[in-house]
Amino acid sequence: MRVRTVAGLARACHPGPTLAVTVFVTAVTAASGRDLRGTVLVAAAILTGQLSIGWCNDAADAARDTASARLGKPIVAGMVTAGTVRAAAFAALALCVPLSLASGPQAGLAHLLGVGAAWAYDLGLKATMLSWLPYMIGFGVLPAFVTLGLPGRPWPAWWAVLGAALLGLGAHLANVLPDIKDDLATGVRGWPQRLGPARVAALVPLPLLAATALISFGVYGAASWPALAVAAAVTVAGLWRGGKAPFLAAIVVAGIDVVLLVINGSRLTG
CATH class of the missing domain: 1.20.120 (Four Helix Bundle (Hemerythrin (Met), subunit A))
Structure with missing residues (x-):
């Protein structure tokens, strides 16, 4: 894979929000009492989920971004193709599923509900009056993902x-x-x-x-x-x-x- 393509993928994943959410949830997980292995699993699940969401967003928005001449977008700038970004989104999502479920079925399903809501936003809900709903679901399930992975599976x-x-x-x-x-x-x-x-x-x-x-x-x-x-x-x-x-x-x-x-x-x- 060319360096330009890798750089394009890095920019298309929305690195700021991806890193911020991953660090935030990882820190909360560590503070909640999860052991090192559990905290690392949560970090990996959150990272792959956020990568999939960011790449899905840019792939879905490629035509609109091109129409608006948004050269700050790597697809529009020609650094990477929409097809490559779309494939990366599905690959990250495929990794996110087992990594989420590694914290337990309830915790995993809670996180995957949030990831699914974010994909729904990217693929159409963003253009409706319900655009706020995926964000509230996506963030709202994060405490459940953290606590349901603790011993005893307590609800947040x-x-x-x-x-x-x-x-x-x-x-x-x-x-x-x-x-x-x-x-x-x-x-x-x-x-x-x-x-x-x-x-x-x-x-x-x-x-x-x-x-x-x-x-x-x-x-x-x-x-x-x-x-x-x-x-x-x-x-x-x-x-x-x-x-x-x-x-x-x-x-x-x-x-x-x-x-x-x-x-x-x-x-x-x-």
């Missing part, structure tokens, strides 16, 4: 599931925001596209702040309430300033949510 706390789902909703809004104009030009009319850039920019920090409140309520730890106060202050400041500030506020609040989940990984079943 409700606040962990709902908090993660709200984190996914915020991720959806933040992910779509920069591309709304191009999406509308190529016929993609999901929920954020119908709201428009201004409304999405103002809305994006709010589900993340709600996630912070839920997680703070759930863990009730010494660091949780100060974290909520900081998240609220950042959100208010971002909405007050307008422009790009709400988006930047969303990144800060999402970071707070992730830190809270990691440092309270052992409480996810409480």
Whole structure:
């Protein structure tokens, strides 16, 4: 395989989100009490799942990206073909299935439900009013994937599931925001596209702040309430300033949510 093709595949997998989600879930898994073998299996399952989702997205969007002349996309730039990216997506998905089930049938099926929801988004739901649903499912099942792999197969706390789902909703809004104009030009009319850039920019920090409140309520730890106060202050400041500030506020609040989940990984079943 040519170096250019490998580089194209690396860019087409959406490396930023892929790496971020993999590191986040791996850290939460380690904090929850999984042993080294279990943590490595979770990391491998999450990585292959995220790779499959990213490659599926770029393969499915190849025609629209070409129509919009999005040269930042490796398929449009000629670094790799849509067929190669599509084959890589299916290969990663094939690896993801046994790696997910290695944590147990319940944990594995929970993760595969999230991966399936993400593929549904890539293959059509992104252009509908239900575009938010795959993100909420995909993130919402992650605490279950972690806890159902623990001894005794405990279910996650409700606040962990709902908090993660709200984190996914915020991720959806933040992910779509920069591309709304191009999406509308190529016929993609999901929920954020119908709201428009201004409304999405103002809305994006709010589900993340709600996630912070839920997680703070759930863990009730010494660091949780100060974290909520900081998240609220950042959100208010971002909405007050307008422009790009709400988006930047969303990144800060999402970071707070992730830190809270990691440092309270052992409480996810409480």
